[in-house]
Amino acid sequence: MRSAVFGIIELSWWQLALALLLVFVIAAISLRERLGLERDLVIGAVRAIVQLYLVGLILAAVFSAARWYWVLMILVVMVAIATHAAVSRLGKPIPGVYWIAATALTLSTAATLTYVIGVVIEPRPWWEPQYLIPIAGMILGNSMTSAALAGDRLQSDLFARRDEVEARLALGFSGREAVQPLVRAALRAAMIPTVNGMMTVGVVQLPGMMTGQILAGASPLTAIRYQIVVVFMMAVATTLGSLGFVRLAVGRYLTPAHQLRRYLL
Amino acid sequence: MQDAIFQVQHLSLAYPARRGHRAATILDDISVDVERGSALTLVGPSGSGKSSLLRCLNRLEEPTAGVVRFCGRPIIQLDPRELRRRAALVQQAPVLFEGTVRDNLMVHAPSAALDASGSRLREALTEVGLDLALLERDAVMLSGGERQRVTIARALLRDPQVLLLDEPTSALDPPNAMLVVETICRLRDTRGLTIVAVTHTPELVRRLGGALLYLVKGRVQAYEPVHDGGVIDERLQAFLSGTHP
Numbered sequence: 352m353r354s355a356v357f358g359i360i361e362l363s364w365w366q367l368a369l370a371l372l373l374v375f376v377i378a379a380i381s382l383r384e385r386l387g388l389e390r391d392l393v394i395g396a397v398r399a400i401v402q403l404y405l406v407g408l409i410l411a412a413v414f415s416a417a418r419w420y421w422v423l424m425i426l427v428v429m430v431a432i433a434t435h436a437a438v439s440r441l442g443k444p445i446p447g448v449y450w451i452a453a454t455a456l457t458l459s460t461a462a463t464l465t466y467v468i469g470v471v472i473e474p475r476p477w478w479e480p481q482y483l484i485p486i487a488g489m490i491l492g493n494s495m496t497s498a499a500l501a502g503d504r505l506q507s508d509l510f511a512r513r514d515e516v517e518a519r520l521a522l523g524f525s526g527r528e529a530v531q532p533l534v535r536a537a538l539r540a541a542m543i544p545t546v547n548g549m550m551t552v553g554v555v556q557l558p559g560m561m562t563g564q565i566l567a568g569a570s571p572l573t574a575i576r577y578q579i580v581v582v583f584m585m586a587v588a589t590t591l592g593s594l595g596f597v598r599l600a601v602g603r604y605l606t607p608a609h610q611l612r613r614y615l616l
Numbered sequence: 617m618q619d620a621i622f623q624v625q626h627l628s629l630a631y632p633a634r635r636g637h638r639a640a641t642i643l644d645d646i647s648v649d650v651e652r653g654s655a656l657t658l659v660g661p662s663g664s665g666k667s668s669l670l671r672c673l674n675r676l677e678e679p680t681a682g683v684v685r686f687c688g689r690p691i692i693q694l695d696p697r698e699l700r701r702r703a704a705l706v707q708q709a710p711v712l713f714e715g716t717v718r719d720n721l722m723v724h725a726p727s728a729a730l731d732a733s734g735s736r737l738r739e740a741l742t743e744v745g746l747d748l749a750l751l752e753r754d755a756v757m758l759s760g761g762e763r764q765r766v767t768i769a770r771a772l773l774r775d776p777q778v779l780l781l782d783e784p785t786s787a788l789d790p791p792n793a794m795l796v797v798e799t800i801c802r803l804r805d806t807r808g809l810t811i812v813a814v815t816h817t818p819e820l821v822r823r824l825g826g827a828l829l830y831l832v833k834g835r836v837q838a839y840e841p842v843h844d845g846g847v848i849d850e851r852l853q854a855f856l857s858g859t860h861p
Contacts, residue, residue, distance in 0.1 A: 444635070514707060514709060514711050515711050515713070517676060517707070518707060518711035518713075518767075519723075519725075520676060520700065521674065521676065521700050521704065521705040521707070522700070522701075522704075522723060522724065522725065522770070522771075522774070523697045523698070523700050523701040523724070523725050523728055523774065524697070524725040525697060525725065525727060528725050528726060528727065606678065608675055608678065608692075608696045609696045609697060610675065610676055610677070610678060610696070611676075614631055614634065614637075
């Protein structure tokens with residue numbers, strides 16, 4: 352069944368079921384090539400449907416309730432999930448890492464979101480869920496990925512280059528000075544994918560948000576304006592997320608007496 | 617001891633139990649003095665705590681009990697960065713940073729001044745017996761012995777009172793090891809440096825003289841002066857001659 356509402360083709364359950372056939376194509380390839388991915392594919396497909404459907408229900412409820420505290424609660428839940436996801440990607444535990452990740456993600460998201468919503472887009476009211484939630488989601492997603500990337504790189508470098516750090520400490524460097532080259536490498540590792548992405552955005556593929564807007568009937572010229580905002584917003588979220596996480600996390604590896612806590616490595 | 621530059625009193629070091637690791641005692645009730653201008657050699661089997669004791673002296677490691685005094689003052693009252701400039705550590709595997717030998721000699725903390733004039737750099741290289749032409753060579757091109765001597769020169773530029781050497785010859789072939797032994801002994805004589813060295817090299821033990829501390833499983837097994845290039849304790853003699861079980 353097809354019905355055009357405001358230029359949007361609404362998808363029926365039947366049409367979604369047709370899309371699901373694509374998963375069966377992958378499952379068939381996996382079986383034929385003996386990739387052993389069939390079970391994970393089915394679980395992944397079911398999870399995607401259930402998760403997205405639940406999110407859709409919740410967002411629809413929040414949009415219609417139109418209360419700022421519901422929006423805030425959604426944001427808190429998003430930060431909590433992003434914190435857990437960022438921490439779980441680390442190779443080894445760091446004491447207090449949940450607080451570190453939560454602080455870095457909250458601050459980086461709050462700073463970016465305040466600027467983008469309050470200064471650039473200016474929706475009325477400012478907490479308008481239609482704008483705030485998806486934009487916060489994109490910011491948080493980038494902060495989370497960059498924090499995890501930077502944290503992982505910092506951990507592996509601290510282990511691999513511990514003698515180098517201690518050589519600097521032995522030469523009279525402070526703890527922060529001794530780990531500075533490693534902090535720099537971790538930040539670069541986290542930021543390079545975003546910087547590279549800016550080089551090719553729109554050329555290699557159309558970004559998700561822009562694609563979504565065009566599919567939803569927006570003019571491509573409107574869509575690119577939002578996309579430009581999103582690209583810069585994600586770049587700053589990446590930078591602030593990784594910077595906050597690495598700066599806070601590296602402190603856990605150092606003592607006030609400028610020593611490296613080797614037992615944490 | 618009348619003029620001890622380092623005084624170690626009842627020092628213990630233990631690591632607490634953590635996920636996947638049991639609690640471990642690294643050093644247990646160590647007391648030893650290091651006389652100014654003299655040498656202390658730390659020997660013992662692997663895992664006996666020699667390097668940890670060395671790292672406690674410049675506070676790269678924090679003891680769980682006991683006191684370390686440097687020039688009469690507990691080291692916890694000193695700025696660790698200043699302590700580490702005065703008691704310079706040379707690591708077992710020489711760490712050189714990216715760049716030339718000159719770059720490596722000039723490495724210093726942004727918060728601390730270092731007199732790294734051309735004449736000082738040349739002087740430091742000469743003191744460790746290296747050719748001045750090496751100054752502009754990329755550090756990755758150096759041999760093991762040259763690398764170790766560059767790290768010693770880098771430490772000397774801070775005008776330390778003590779050199780802490782962690783198995784300085786263990787990664788070197790015999791000719792290079794001998795050059796490093798020569799360098800260390802010469803520095804002790806010319807600069808009046810105090811040397812604390814972890815080593816398995818009998819030649820370095822004999823040449824340095826001073827006192828010898830034999831550690832096993834973090835405890836002192838023997839602590840005695842080296843007389844005329846020899847040691848009295850049979851366990852020590854056996855260890856140094858390689859016949860210890």
